[in-house]
Amino acid sequence: MHYHFDFSFLAESVPPLLEGLKVTIELAIAANLMGLTLGFVLCLLVMSRWAVVRVPAQLFIEFFRCTPALLQIVWFFYCIPMMVNVFLDPVWMGVLALGLNLTAFNAEAYRAGVQAVPKEHLDACVALGLKPWQRTVFVILPQALRNSVPVLMTNGIGTLQQSALVAIVAVADLMYVAKTIATQAYRPIETYSVVALVYFALSLPIARLVHVIERRQDLAHQR
Amino acid sequence: MLQSTMKIVPSSVPADDPVDTTHAGDFVQLQSVYKSYGENLVVMDHMNLDMRADDRLVVIGPSGSGKSSLLRVMMGLEGIQSGSIKFQGRPYIHGADSGRSKRIDGKLQRQIGMVFQHYTLFPHLSVLSNLILAPVKVGGLSKADATERARTYLARLGLESKLNAYPSQLSGGQKQRVAIARALMLEPKLMLFDEVTSALDPEMVVEVQNVMLKLAEQKMAMIIVTHDMHFARDIATRVVFCASGKVVEQGAPHEMFKCPKEARTREFLEKVLHLD
Numbered sequence: 305m306h307y308h309f310d311f312s313f314l315a316e317s318v319p320p321l322l323e324g325l326k327v328t329i330e331l332a333i334a335a336n337l338m339g340l341t342l343g344f345v346l347c348l349l350v351m352s353r354w355a356v357v358r359v360p361a362q363l364f365i366e367f368f369r370c371t372p373a374l375l376q377i378v379w380f381f382y383c384i385p386m387m388v389n390v391f392l393d394p395v396w397m398g399v400l401a402l403g404l405n406l407t408a409f410n411a412e413a414y415r416a417g418v419q420a421v422p423k424e425h426l427d428a429c430v431a432l433g434l435k436p437w438q439r440t441v442f443v444i445l446p447q448a449l450r451n452s453v454p455v456l457m458t459n460g461i462g463t464l465q466q467s468a469l470v471a472i473v474a475v476a477d478l479m480y481v482a483k484t485i486a487t488q489a490y491r492p493i494e495t496y497s498v499v500a501l502v503y504f505a506l507s508l509p510i511a512r513l514v515h516v517i518e519r520r521q522d523l524a525h526q527r
Numbered sequence: 528m529l530q531s532t533m534k535i536v537p538s539s540v541p542a543d544d545p546v547d548t549t550h551a552g553d554f555v556q557l558q559s560v561y562k563s564y565g566e567n568l569v570v571m572d573h574m575n576l577d578m579r580a581d582d583r584l585v586v587i588g589p590s591g592s593g594k595s596s597l598l599r600v601m602m603g604l605e606g607i608q609s610g611s612i613k614f615q616g617r618p619y620i621h622g623a624d625s626g627r628s629k630r631i632d633g634k635l636q637r638q639i640g641m642v643f644q645h646y647t648l649f650p651h652l653s654v655l656s657n658l659i660l661a662p663v664k665v666g667g668l669s670k671a672d673a674t675e676r677a678r679t680y681l682a683r684l685g686l687e688s689k690l691n692a693y694p695s696q697l698s699g700g701q702k703q704r705v706a707i708a709r710a711l712m713l714e715p716k717l718m719l720f721d722e723v724t725s726a727l728d729p730e731m732v733v734e735v736q737n738v739m740l741k742l743a744e745q746k747m748a749m750i751i752v753t754h755d756m757h758f759a760r761d762i763a764t765r766v767v768f769c770a771s772g773k774v775v776e777q778g779a780p781h782e783m784f785k786c787p788k789e790a791r792t793r794e795f796l797e798k799v800l801h802l803d
Contacts, residue, residue, distance in 0.1 A: 427602075428643065431602050432713070433665040433666075434661060434665060442660060446651045
């Protein structure tokens, strides 16, 4: 291979890349806020004893789990404006698609966290005379949230990566800027390598943190 | 035979205070309690049982005999299909056909404490928070009063240094002792112990049994399910042998273990005592 690497052109591309990075981070944070809150609500709906609430919530989850995220983004971007005649800023459309996708996955994470609370703890709550809402608030949820933290964080990083998909609907995120620069400079290898490093650098600390938390939880469970 | 060296409660009953096993107690009265899962699995088959306020019942029997069900029903964790239970002379639980819609007197339920086989300390709360959760939220105690009470109980169980520890920092035996303290915090009139030492390493069994023997000294009414026959002999005022959801035989520990009247009791005791 006689390719001459040349990163010098990237120097002048720093400002647009930073702009793109800002959009990517905004997308990831907004989608995560949405996924963390709505995911929790959705989890409560899915665990409801009433089928009227439970079944639609489960359908929502399955829809997002069983279709490609790219398709969801495209669908939101093209179909929603046509169907309901609402035209949102593309960034908001991206947040909506990514956020609802994350909501579905996070709801499952919360639910797994609740189910990991030992059944005996419910018995102990009854024996201590705690009312049903007190059991939920003081015993079940605090444990469930702790249990689900590693998965929520992993899902969160996943959404950061998935946010690159919104480039396809012309949201000017990091990936979109990279695509533009790469085509303009005819330097795809350098551009995409650098941008990949940026995504990597953003995600790695969180991924390592997940690892640390999981190890601490394992140690606590062993005894 | 670990227990014989640390006996606190005399295992033979003094002559001047004979435990009258024929006399019906009115502290707890089970009348024809019937409980089944589905149609085939009957766990309590019209069970009758009486208990006095100074009784310590040890319930023994093969697995599936209804011993654990007895405790879980008493605690209100599970319903019964028919029959009724009185507690302190007052109606406590009535059977309902569904087996679910048990009617329970909540005030009486709060006077019963229970300790389980598996550790049930809440791992996200410190020992102190585990102890004061129910007294503050349910018993209406102030946080300061509850903390004071927690200190007292922990000191009695030799765990005052663990006040701010988390359950993951405790040994299995310490966890069960804290669980006992947590149940005592609500000052129950009756304590239920469901195989509380079964999940423990052997060297930790004694520390938990010692705590229970101390409670016995203080005349706490208890119903204990255990497979440890030596401990049963040490702590019981009355041993109850259950099989197939019925009380087959009951009597003072020395009678029951030396000369059981029923063939099924004898068979069971031979099996478990030989295994020891």
